[in-house]
Amino acid sequence: MNPRAAAHRILGEVRRGALSDRAASRILPAVDPADRGLALDIAFGCLRLRARLDTWIRACADRPPSRMDRAVRDWLRIGAYQLTELRTPDHAAVGETVGAARSALGRGRAGYVNAVLRALARIRDTDSGAGPNALAGGGPFPDPDVDPVGHLCSWGSHPEWLVRRWLARWALADVRRLVEHQNRPPVVVVRMLTDEDPAPPDGVELEPVPGWPRSFRLEKGLPATALSHLRAVIQDPAASAVVDYAGGRLEEPVLDVCAAPGTKTLGLAAEYGLPVVALDISHRRLARLGAPARRLELPVSAAVADARRLPVAAAGTVLADVPCTGTGVLRRRADARWRLEQRGLDDLVVLQREIVDACAAAVRRGGLLVYSTCSLEREENEEQVDAFLDRRSDYRREPPPAGARSDCVTSRGDLFMRPWLTGTDGAYAARLRRIA
Ligand SMILES: C[S@@+](CC[C@H](N)C(=O)[O-])C[C@H]1O[C@@H](n2cnc3c(N)ncnc32)[C@H](O)[C@@H]1O
Structure with missing residues (x-):
């Protein structure tokens, strides 16, 4: 299965109530192993950064994402994620996404996805403030100094009730860092159950986590491969x-x-x-x-x-x-x-x-x-x-x-x-x- 189509299937299952991990493990086996990472990155990125992507989409569509056909909206999020976060070249992000959408949506609705994504690529390029993975302002996002809640909910992509309860307790700068942390894809950490330094198998690379002596970040390789050779757990x-x-x-x-x-x-x-x-x-x-x-x-x-x-x-x-x-x-x-x-x-x-x-x-x-x-x-x-x-x-x-x-x-x-x-x-x- 095409990785963008797989990401769309995952988003659809989550929309219908499935947990993201379970939806991914059901759908990914149908994707070429070389493309699974991309499919997962797109699907999980669209889920984490949903509110950020919807703000981009809102800025260039004729109606708010909440009033769109859900399948169309998911295709737009998939395209927007590639354009604004992965910085996939425009022709690939738009072309591949619209191509995958066309077989599911038909020409008419795929044409709409194409038009909105092209407009998004244009407004993204005129915006200098909102770079990937930084809590910057600019673009269609509220000014963080004027409207910090609005900014944390849109660029920060967190629900307002959580943002407000965190702001009532911690300084704005800390809440920003927390939100930024939760928006990054998680790392996999191997915890050694002995004091020995790990000797990972071929194809596996581990980096010590500073401050946590027996913890090593998995930089390369699969968790199962790492664990098969180490007295360790993923933790x-x-x-x-x-x-x-x-x-x-x-x-x-x-x-x-x-x-x-x-x-x-x-x-x-x-x-x-x-x-x-x-x-x-x-x-x-x-x-x-x-x-x-x-x-x-x-x-x-x-x-x-x-x-x-x-x-x-x-x-x-x-x-x-x-x-x-x-x-x-x-x-x-x-x-x-x-x-x-x-x-x-x-x-x-x-x-x-x-x-x-x-x-x-x-x-x-x-x-x-x-x-x-x-x-x-x-x-x-x-x-x-x-x-x-x-x-x-x-x-x-x-x-x-x-x-x-x-x-x-x-x-x-x-x-x-x-x-x-x-x-x-x-x-x-x-x-x-x-x-x-
Ligand atoms: C935070 S997770 C535990 C994670 C686990 N300690 C670990 O480190 O891998 C909470 C667990 O509580 C279990 N749980 C929920 N309600 C429970 C109950 N009434 N009695 C026992 N377990 C319960 C869930 O099935 C879930 O596995």
Whole structure:
């Protein structure tokens, strides 16, 4: 399948409710391996930068994208992404896109796509301000100094409610850097489970991630090829930091109650040299833990369970890496920002409270409960933990373990990774000791 047609199919499936990763893994096998990277880049770029691309399209079409035929709009986004972000030569970006669109749309509607994309190429060239991957002003975008929210929502391509809540909390310059970070394609990071330097196989190149000693960015090659030769997992430094933050010595038995797909489970078992029981409500997701656990020969067992009704008491250590909005990992989930809404956040806070309360009952006196998220939102993080400690006087917050990076620890002692400072995903964790 033509890579642009594949990107269009992915956008169509996501529009109809599919998750972007799953849509991509269904459609990409039909694309020539040499073209898969381009198809994925275009599809995920169109999802991440949807609002930016629509602002360009709005500036040269006769109607707003919201009033366009959806299939036509997706073709326009695909063309606009190539013209403004990939800087594909105009003749290829317009010609190839219109060519692929013609067989799906027919001549008339493909002619419309052609006219709008040609106009876009013209206005892009008269605009000097808005370069690729920079939060610059100019072109059809609001002036960032006059209308920072409008700019972050259009050029920054984030939903307004998220932009407003972040601006109420952090400086404009930080929110800009956060938005910019979430708009870049994510990197793949290999976390070594030993102290040895990795010896990658032919065709794989790894670069150390500064500041994160056992983390290496995959520069070349496939993750599966890298892992087949290394004692390692694919894990962003933020997720590794949560594993490290659990502490210097863990009490057994160790339970990971929202474990799937299990990279933190593997990290816990390898780092602390202990058996770990992995529980998750999703059988399908949990099944992904089996093969890497066998490859690494780690003592991990898995079972399906609802963390709100744990079939365990007297655990020594419980990790609750709860379901969350994932606002710290938006760059990894191309379509996620457009699915999130305040109500979803509120519902997740309730679910997290139920899970943390059930976990509290499963930990024995003296044991440790580690609560973590990949969210940046207070309600899911420190406010959730503060409210828990108000309910449970038999728990207290434990200080960070030795070796925790001070720039990633809050005034309360919790781990908090801010992507615009660390260059990693966002993550939060708190250590809660049962004292009675
Ligand atoms: C943030 S992910 C966990 C990621 C995992 N810890 C890792 O590092 O690979 C949250 C997980 O919680 C699971 N989950 C959601 N509701 C649950 C519940 N009530 N009980 C147990 N697991 C649940 C989801 O299936 C999902 O796998």
